[in-house]
Amino acid sequence: MILIPLVLIVVISAVDMLAPPEVHLGPLLVAAPAITASFAGPRTTLAVGAAAVVAQGFVAAVRTTIVDLNHSVQIAALVLISLLVAFFARLRERHERQLRQLRSVAEATQAVVQRPLPARMGPLRIASVYLAAEAEAQIGGDLYAAVRTRHGSRFLVGDVRGKGLEAIGEASLALGAFRTAAYRQVDLPRLIAHLEKAVFGDPDGPDPPEIGADSSDSVDAESFITAVVLDIPDAEPVIHLVDCGHPPPLLLRDGRVVPLESRQPAPPLGLMGLGPAEAQVESFAFREGDLVLLYTDGVIEARNSSGNFYPLTERLGFGPSDDPRALLRSLCQDLLAHAGGSLGDDAAMVAIRRETAGASDG
Structure with a gap:
């Protein structure tokens, strides 16, 4: 030069x-x-x-x-x-x-807060990836976690509004609260309520206000977390799911992609006082060989040079369905190619596949 x-x-x-x-x-x-x-x-x-x-x-x-x-x-x-x-x-x-x-x-903090997920949990094979935005040297608020219980596995994927230390602080609180409460075998509505209180209120304080109550003093509309929480039992071919304003998981089965959309989604964490008093649990079939993809909005909001969003549902149907790691590797390459090599927002993905009976850990 x-x-x-x-x-x-x-x-x-x-x-x-x-x-x-x-x-x-x-x-x-x-x-x-x-x-x-x-x-x-x-x-x-x-x-x-x-x-x-x-x-x-x-x-x-x-x-x-x-x-x-x-x-x-x-x-x-x-x-x-x-x-x-x-x-x-x-x-x-x-x-x-x-x-x-x-x-x-930022990278060191992200590595400490966002622990890598295990490759296997019971009958599930798992892969995860975190793509940091290159536009800024700030920490993103995307988060994911997995906890093994006596009867199955629980997963959390979420996205904190905003960036920087405040976002990573709220993400850290949500992850810590999830890892602590998920071990207690509480049901999903109580788990969601615990996350809400741990991040945005006093964990030992009162429940969020009911519908119609004046929540202006207890709810900060400028700060919230969209999240989806899954409970996957070992002995049942089913997924129990609570969606708190987050993009719906995508189920890949026999080459077809089916969004797992909740009929009654809960408000994002931090806005629970504006919605139902208790989150509603939805159940979906999750058989051997099925694969479910959890992701944050940084994936579906990535734009190409023409301003078009990334068509995740279409591209997922062409990816490998028998190996979560291969699927995420393929999606990452395709996503970065679509966005011109760099993302404007952080993106996280978690792929979970229920293995067939007798499958090895690999």
Whole structure:
């Protein structure tokens, strides 16, 4: 990259010396330090600026004299601009260093809060993936967790509104509350109520207000979590599900994709005071060989260059259904290709497949 401004200095100087007396190309030399400041530090920018000043002085000596008024003004302007762009190069370098530190802290925090899911839980084979948005060096609020109980497995996938430390704080509270309460064998409505209180209220406090109550003091409409909670028993071919304003899971069976849409979805966590007093549990068949995909809205809201959303339901039908890891790998590649290589929002996916009887762990 450093060759570009140096070659520019040589070319401009050579053409300037060969140009007619009334033509002056010296002012174009300011492009050399300006270009350098876009990719290099202040010292390199000053070095290129000094090279441009020396070249301008050489051109002045060849054409007239270095103390000529026109060339003296050009040299003074070139020195001033070189100092100015070197100052901005220093600011850019410091800003990039801060962004690298922020991204490093964000990645470390995300790794601590968002634990990887096990590959197997009872008769279930599991795969998960978290795709961080590259547009910002902020921590996203997407979350997922799995807990093994005596009778089956429980899963949580959610999305906190917003980004940054506040979002990761609420995600951490939700994950901790889920991992704690899921072990207690409480039913899903009580589990949802516990998550609501743990994140947005006092866990030992009163229940959320009922419909029609004045909840303006207890409900913050600016902060909420969309979530879906699944309970998959080992001995029954069924999924018990509570959807709290989250995109519905997708069931892949025999090449067909079926959304598991709740007839009575609950409000997002944090807005429970505005909806039903108790979340309603929906049940769906989940037989051997079936695969269910949980995801956040960062997947279905990814746009291509034409502004079209990612067609997850269509693409899922073409992916492999016998291996959750292969399915997520295929979906990630297709999603990034659709979005042009980078996502505008974090995206998380969890694939769960009920293995056939006698299947090995693999």
